[in-house]
Amino acid sequence: MENVTLCVPRPSSQQDPHKPVLARSQLPAKLEGNHVLIKVDKFGFSANNVTYQALGEAPHFRYFDFHPAPRVDEASPETHGVIPVWGFGTVVKSTHPRIQPGERVYGYFAPTKYLLVPVSPADVNKYNFHIPRPHLPADRRPYNQVVRCASDAQYDPSPIAEDLTMLYRPLFWTAFWCENWLDAFSYRDADSFLISSASAKTAFCLAYLIGKRKKTTGKSITIVGLTSKGNVGFTRGLKLYDSVVNYDALESPGELKPSTRKWLYIDVAGNDKLNERVSRHFSESGSLVAGIQLGLTNLSPSAPAASSTKFTTNTSLSAPAPSKGPFEMEQFFMPEWLAVQRTRLRVDEITAMQATAWSELMRDGRDWVRIEYVRGGIAVEQAYREVAQKGTDPTTGMVWSLWDGTEFDRKAASKL
Numbered sequence: 001m002e003n004v005t006l007c008v009p010r011p012s013s014q015q016d017p018h019k020p021v022l023a024r025s026q027l028p029a030k031l032e033g034n035h036v037l038i039k040v041d042k043f044g045f046s047a048n049n050v051t052y053q054a055l056g057e058a059p060h061f062r063y064f065d066f067h068p069a070p071r072v073d074e075a076s077p078e079t080h081g082v083i084p085v086w087g088f089g090t091v092v093k094s095t096h097p098r099i100q101p102g103e104r105v106y107g108y109f110a111p112t113k114y115l116l117v118p119v120s121p122a123d124v125n126k127y128n129f130h131i132p133r134p135h136l137p138a139d140r141r142p143y144n145q146v147v148r149c150a151s152d153a154q155y156d157p158s159p160i161a162e163d164l165t166m167l168y169r170p171l172f173w174t175a176f177w178c179e180n181w182l183d184a185f186s187y188r189d190a191d192s193f194l195i196s197s198a199s200a201k202t203a204f205c206l207a208y209l210i211g212k213r214k215k216t217t218g219k220s221i222t223i224v225g226l227t228s229k230g231n232v233g234f235t236r237g238l239k240l241y242d243s244v245v246n247y248d249a250l251e252s253p254g255e256l257k258p259s260t261r262k263w264l265y266i267d268v269a270g271n272d273k274l275n276e277r278v279s280r281h282f283s284e285s286g287s288l289v290a291g292i293q294l295g296l297t298n299l300s301p302s303a304p305a306a307s308s309t310k311f312t313t314n315t316s317l318s319a320p321a322p323s324k325g326p327f328e329m330e331q332f333f334m335p336e337w338l339a340v341q342r343t344r345l346r347v348d349e350i351t352a353m354q355a356t357a358w359s360e361l362m363r364d365g366r367d368w369v370r371i372e373y374v375r376g377g378i379a380v381e382q383a384y385r386e387v388a389q390k391g392t393d394p395t396t397g398m399v400w401s402l403w404d405g406t407e408f409d410r411k412a413a414s415k416l
């Protein structure tokens with residue numbers, strides 16, 4: 001059986017990272033023991049996946065170490081990486097006695113038609129099974145988990161619910177646990193939030209969650225979004241921020257004038273120059289209590305600094321003292337905080353918190369973005385090139401599939 005996988009050049013290969021490859025490989029006729037073959041039906045794609053690509057070889061993240069590229073003429077594990085994607089699939093073959101063909105699953109898959117993965121033999125339960133990845137740190141376990149939809153309380157089989165799940169589940173839980181982390185430090189006593197790349201799903205989900213806490217606690221909190229000029233209209237239209245300011249207007253008098261307010265800056269853009277401006281802007285009044293690095297939407301696949309990026313979340317449960325001079329960004333990396341919360345909260349508590357938050361998101365966020373489908377290898381390859389060159393459009397939630405489109409054409413691919 002033939003497989004097709006979207007692969008991208010590794011930064012270390014010195015090849016142009018904007019030029020992906022559709023790698024055609026053969027799947028084994030017979031599966032080894034404790035393996036499953038998943039037909040990857042569809043997956044979401046956003047700036048988050050571009051970050052996975054840009055940090056594919058970064059030592060702290062190693063996003064290319066989840067799914068090795070196939071060894072074929074056009075790609076190899078040494079020269080190419082496979083960008084992880086969150087998607088839905090169907091088990092088509094299984095050699096694990098407790099997993100049967102036909103089962104619907106959700107997980108951290110690859111942009112491919114078929115995904116062949118081993119299963120940890122003893123790590124299979126009613127809710128999920130795990131892909132063994134002993135070469136990766138233990139806190140990456142959530143990425144190794146394949147969710148069994150039939151037992152997933154958050155699963156809704158309608159196509160729109162599946163699409164929203166692929167788009168929001170990874171980003172919403174980042175925003176959710178980041179807000180939970182900030183709340184564990186009493187928001188550092190801040191009463192005002194400034195969020196960069198405010199049009200990104202991760203950013204506006206965070207604004208949504210801070211807004212919900214504002215309503216339930218009655219606290220007086222101001223949430224300001226910082227975004228590109230072209231995305232101001234979309235971001236305002238979400239009605240999740242109290243105000244939205246474009247990057248050029250950061251220093252203009254207005255919403256962001258230094259004042260007696262205490263600001264917490266959440267950086268989703270990952271742009272050093274912008275962060276320096278934010279630091280300078282608030283430095284005289286000393287009104288910035290902390291800067292948190294949450295995302296890196298400004299990373300492009302060819303970003304030279306990407307490989308040196310480091311993330312370590314403060315999990316000590318005591319807030320660092322506010323810095324007096326130019327502030328140093330603190331990091332938030334969701335798996336690290338989640339690993340801490342798993343030791344502090346019972347599983348059923350976490351499940352209940354998440355179930356409530358998810359059903360509210362599905363009620364409130366259905367119309368935040370328009371869903372756009374891209375089907376077939378050639379179309380997906382083209383869509384990837386556009387995203388790599390121009391960035392992602394916040395108004396659109398992209399759902400891609402290697403299936404059902406133009407048939408893979410080896411001649412066209414060889415022109416890349």
Ligand SMILES: NC(=O)c1ccc[n+]([C@@H]2O[C@H](COP(=O)([O-])OP(=O)(O)OC[C@H]3O[C@@H](n4cnc5c(N)ncnc54)[C@H](OP(=O)(O)O)[C@@H]3O)[C@@H](O)[C@H]2O)c1
Pocket residue numbers: 046047048049051052170171174196197198199200201202203226227228231268269293294295296297298299300332333334335389390391392393394
């Ligand atoms: N720390 C963690 O544990 C964690 C977990 C999940 C996600 N994240 C990160 O959160 C970030 C947001 O991801 P998302 O999927 O929510 O984003 P998204 O919805 O695809 O965001 C789209 C927005 O990102 C900005 N953007 C996109 N491409 C760009 C480019 N090439 N150059 C400059 N800006 C660009 C623009 O925002 P503006 O115009 O508003 O700047 C654009 O409107 C990613 O970097 C992701 O890795 C972090």
